[in-house]
Amino acid sequence: MTATRSAHANYSHRRKPASVRLRAAVFAGLSAFALSATAADREAGLTAPLPPLLPWKGQSESLIVTRGDWITPAEATNFATTPDYETTRVFAQKLAAASPDIQVQDIGNAASGRAIQLITLSAGGSDPRTNGKPTLLAQAGIHSGEIDGKDASFMLLRDYVTGNAELRALIEKVNLLVIPILNVDGHERAGLYSRMNQRGPNNAGWRTNGNNLNLNRDYTKLDTPELRAVMDIINDYQPELYLDIHVTDGEDYQYDITYGYNGAFASDSPAIAQWLEQHFQGDVDAALSAAGHIPGPLVFGVNSKEFSDGVSHWTASPRFSNGLGDLRHTPTVLIENHSLKPFRQRVLGTYVFIKAALNTLAEKGDALTTAIQSDQKRRPQNQVLAWRASETPDLTVYAEKPFKGIDYEKRPNRISGTEEVVWLGKAKDYLNLPVYRDEIKAIEVQVPKAFYIPRHEDLVISRLKAHGIAISAAELGKTQNHSTPLTQFTVQAHEFAKVPFEGHFRVEGQFTEKPVQVDLNNYVKVSTDQPLGLLATALLDPRGPDSFFQWGFFNQIFQRTEYAEAYALVPLAEKVLAFDAKVKGEFEKRLQDKAFADDPAARLNFFYLRSPYYDQQYLKYPVLMQY
Template sequence: MRKMISPLLSIAALSIAATAVAQQPTKAPLPGLPASVLPPVQPWSGASEALVARKDDPWITPAEQTGFATTPRYAQVEDWLRRLDAASPLISLESFGRTGEGRDMLLVRASKGKDGSGAAKPVVLVQAGIHAGEIDGKDAGLMLLRDIALRGKDGLLDTVDLIFVPVYNIDGHERMSRWNFPALRGPAEKGYVGNSRNINLNRDYAKADAPESRAMIGLLRRLDPILYIDCHVSDGFDMQYDITFTYAGWGRYAYHRATADWLQRRFGPSVTAALEKAGHIPTLYPNPIDTRAPLKGIRQAPEGPRYSTGYGDFIGVPTVLVENHMMKPYRQRVLGTYVLLEAALKLAGQDARAIAQAKASDRVSRPAEMLTRWKPAARPIGWVEAFKGIAFDTYVSPASGRKEQKWLGRPVDWRMPIIGQEPFEQVRLPKAWWVPAGQAEVIDRLTLHGIRHEVLAAQRTLTLDRVRLIDPRSTPPRDARIPLETKLVHEDVTETLPIGTVRVPADQPLGLLAAALLEPESQDGFLAWGFFPEILAAPSGVEDFVQAPIAEALLAADPHLRAAFEAKLANDATFAADGDARLDWLSARLPEPSPYHHVYPIRRESQ
C-alpha cells in the first residue's frame, strides 16, 4: 500500500467499513451511522473457491474456520504452524530476528531437501504483513503450506524451496482494531500500518532503522532468493480488478534489466493466466495520479531502495509487489493471493536457471549514472484501452463541505492514460566514496547491506569532490527521521584523509545501492533522511568586535565577493537589515570556514 491511512480519516470512517459484509457480528455500528460506507460488492465466484477447506477438515486454517470473517492473532498463527511442522517433514520453523517489542520473527521453510547434486535449492521468499492491516498473504500462505505439506502439492518443491514469513510487522499486527484500515473490506479487525516505533517498514529498506528491517535485509543476504514476493492490499479507487501486482517502475524504469525483463516477459503473463483461469480479474497495479479523478491516469515511475520492490531492483533480486484491491471481500482476495503464490512457485521452479543467469548478468553490470529526480511526462507513454473501472458520482458532503465520490457498483470501461516520468536530474557515479571513521551509523548500514568497503591503513592525500549545503531545511518528521531538503554545490578540494577513513568503491555488485545511500542528491540517501544533524549546527560564535573587522577585511580584499554581497543587500531587504545574518554570510566565505557547518561529510572520488 503506497499511502498511509491518516488518523483523521480513520476516526471519520470509524469501524463501519469493517461491517460492510457483516463480518463483525459482535460489534454494532455506532448509533446514527449507516451500516456501511463501502461501495456495493461486485458479485464474484471462481474456480479458486475449491481451495477452501471443508468445515470438518482437521487442517482448516483459522481464517477459513470463520468464513474469512476474521484473521488470527500471531500466537494462533504460530500454534497452527508448529502443529503443521510436527505433522510434516517438509515443514520447518525458524526465528530470523526479533521485533522492537521482543517478539520472535518466524519464517517457515517448505523443502524436500537438497537437490540431486547435494546443493541447496534456490529459494522463493514470500512475506506478508509488512503493513500489518494488509494481511491477505498470511492467510493465503497458511492454506498453501497446508496443501503442500498434506494435500499433494509437494511437487511445487521439486526444484525450489519456499520460505514464507507469515507476518513481517508483528508488533503492528498485534495492534488489531476495527478502526485500522477502514477502506479494506475485511477482515473484521486488522493490524496497524507501522511497527512499535510507527516506522513504515516499506519505507525502511535503505535506511534500515527498524530491527524488523535489519532482520529482513539479513535474511535476503543469506537466502539471495530467485524471487521475492511482498504481499499488500491497495488503496486508491474502486475498480473491477481484484488481484494486482507490479515491479519496480513496472520494469520500464528498473536499473537491472535482465531481472526486470524476466518479470515482464515471464512472471506477468504466467501469473495473469493462472489468475484468470481461477476466475479472478488481474492486472498490473494501477497507481492513480488522482483518486478523485481516476481518468487522469495511472502512474508509472522509478523507485528508490526504500521500498521492497526498489530494494530488490537495486540488489538484483526479482521482486514482486502484490496489491490486492481493498474493496474486494477478504475471501476473494485471499484466494487470489493463493493462486498467485502457487503460480509463482511453479514458474520459479521452471525458470530457476534462467533467473539465476539474469541475476548474474545484472550483478556484473555497472551503471554509470543514477536518476535522482524526475517529473511526470508531458504526454502519456501508453494507454489502457479498456480499463475495467467502476462508475461513480459525486455529492456535497456536510462533513467536508466539498464534493466527495460515491462509487455506484456499476462496471464501466475507461480509456486510461499511463503517465510516465521524465528525468530532470541524474548524477554520474564517482570512482568511490570516502566516509569518515566517526560516521558509525553510516558504516553500520553499509555493513548491514553487504556493501564492500575498506578501511584506510595509512594517511592518504587526494583531490576529492566536497559538497556544501545551500539553504538546507528540515521537512516534517516521518518514519523516525527528520528528512532534509537542500541545494548542493560541488567543489574540488585536496584533503589528507586520516587512518580509519572508509573507502566504498563503486565498482562492485552493490555499487548502485551504495550510490543510492551515499550520493548527496539521492532521495533515499543518508543525507536526505537526515543522518547528519551535526552539519546543521552553526559554527562556534566569535565576538562581533572581532568578527566585523575580519568581514570588512574580506570585503576589501575580494572585489568579486564584495559585488555578490552588495547584490544580496540590494535584493534582500530582510538580510540587509539583519546584522547577524550579514556577518554569518561573510564568515562562511572565509578562506578556512568551519569544516562541519553545511558540509556533507562524505567525499566523492572522481573517475
C-alpha cells in the same frame, strides 16, 4: 493505498489526496461519539459502509477446507478473522511438526520483544542457502492490516503437508520461505476499526509498528528491527524472487489481484524486468484467470474525482520493497490485492499467486538466474536517482483490451460540501484509458568509482553493512597528491521539512562541488564496482530522494559549535583591512547595502566567515566521491 500524480512526484507512495483526508475536528468528534457508545452501538453504527460488490465465484474456492484436523484458523471462521500472533506461531509449529521439510525459526524481534517468524519449506528439509535450488521469499504483514499473505501461505503449506501432489513436485525444484507476519506489533493492535476501506478481516492489524513507523518506507534507511531482519534474510538466502504482499485501496475496479515491479523503461535491473514481463507476468495472469480471479496492473488514479482522467504507472523509489529490489538486483514483485474485494477472495487469489510464482520459478528459474547475474555485472556511468511522470499519456496500453473498471457517478455531498465519487458496483470497461508512466529522468548523476566515509559516521556505516554493501579500509595515508582526486559537496542552500516523516525531519539541498586533498587514514571506502554499487550510490549521493543525507543522517553538518567574540574579532578585522586590499574592497562594497551597513552582527560575520577560525566543516557533506 492510492496515490495521486503529485504524490508520486514526491515519492510518497499511496498517500491520500487532501480532498479525501478527514479533518482533525471530524476525528475528534468521532472519537467522542465512539467513547460514549456501547460496543454493540459502535459495531452497528460506526462500521464504514463500502461500495456494492460484483458477484464472484472462482475455481480457487475448491482450495478451502471446511472440516478435519487441518483447517487453518482463517478457514475455521469462514475468513471472518485472521489468527492472532500466538495462534499464528502455534499453527506454524504444527506445520513444522507434521513435515521434516518445514523448518520454523525466529529471525529477529520487534521493539516490543515479539519474535518475527520465518517458515522454510524445502525438499527433505535441506538448507535453501546451499541446496542449489531457486528460492522464493513470500512476505506478509509488512502492513499488518494487509494480512492476506499469511492466511494464503498457511493454506498452501497445509496442502503440502497433507500430500498435495503438485506442491510436492514443485518443492522438489524450488525452495519457499514465508514470513507470515513481519509487523508483529502492528498485527496485535487489531480490531474492527483498523482499516475503514477494506473488507475484512474483522480483526485487521494496524499499518505501522509499535514505534508508529511504516515498515514499507524503511527499505533504505533501515531504522526498524523488522526491516533489518528482512535484509538479513535477503542477504543470507539470496532469494531469486521476493513477493511483498499488500492490500491496496483507492479507486474501485474489477481486478482483485494487482501487482507490479519497476518496468524495464525505468529499471536498474533491465534483464530482471524483462524476465518478469516476458515470463513471470504471463504465467501468473494465466493461473489467476484460470482460477476465476482477475489479475491487473499496479496502477493509481491520477485524479480521485475523475477516474477516466487516467492512471499512473508508478516507478518505485528504493524506500519501497520493489524499488530497493530493482536497485539491488533482487527480483521483487509488489502484490496489492484490492481492498474492496472480500478477504476470502483475496486470500484465495494470493494462494494461486504464490503457487504460480513457484511454478514459474521451477520452470524458468535458470533464465532468471542468468538475468540476475547479468544485472549484477552492470556498471553504468550514470544513474537515475528519481523519476517523474510523463506529461503526455500513453493511449495505446488499453487501446485493444480495456481497463476493467467500475462505474461511478459524482454526487453533491453535504458532509464534504463538494461532489464526491460514488462507486456503483457495476463493471465498466475503459478503452484508451490514459496511462502516465514515471519514465522521465528527474535526477540523474554520474556514478563515482568510490565513496569515502569518515569512520566516525558509524550509523551510516552500520546501515550500509546491514544492506550487504561491501566496505573496505581506505588507502591509508594517501591524499590527492598520491591517488585519484576526491570531490566534496558543500551545501549552498537547504530546506528542512516542516513536519516529521517516518521519524525523520527530511532535508533537501543544493550543492556545489570542488576537489579536495584529504588524508584518508580516518575513512572507509565503498567501491561502486560491486553488485550493490548502484544501491550505494542511491544511499550516499546526497541528491537522491532516498539518500541518507535527505533522510537526515547528516544533519549535524547544519550546526555550528564555535563562535567569535567581538573583542577578538574586531581587532582581527582591523588587521585584515590593513593588509588585504581585496577583502577591504569587498567590505566597502557591502557597506553600500544599507541593511548590511545597519547590521552590526552581519558586519562582524563578514570577517568571521573569511577568517581561519571559521568552522571549515560547516555545511560540508562529509562523504567524499572519487570520480
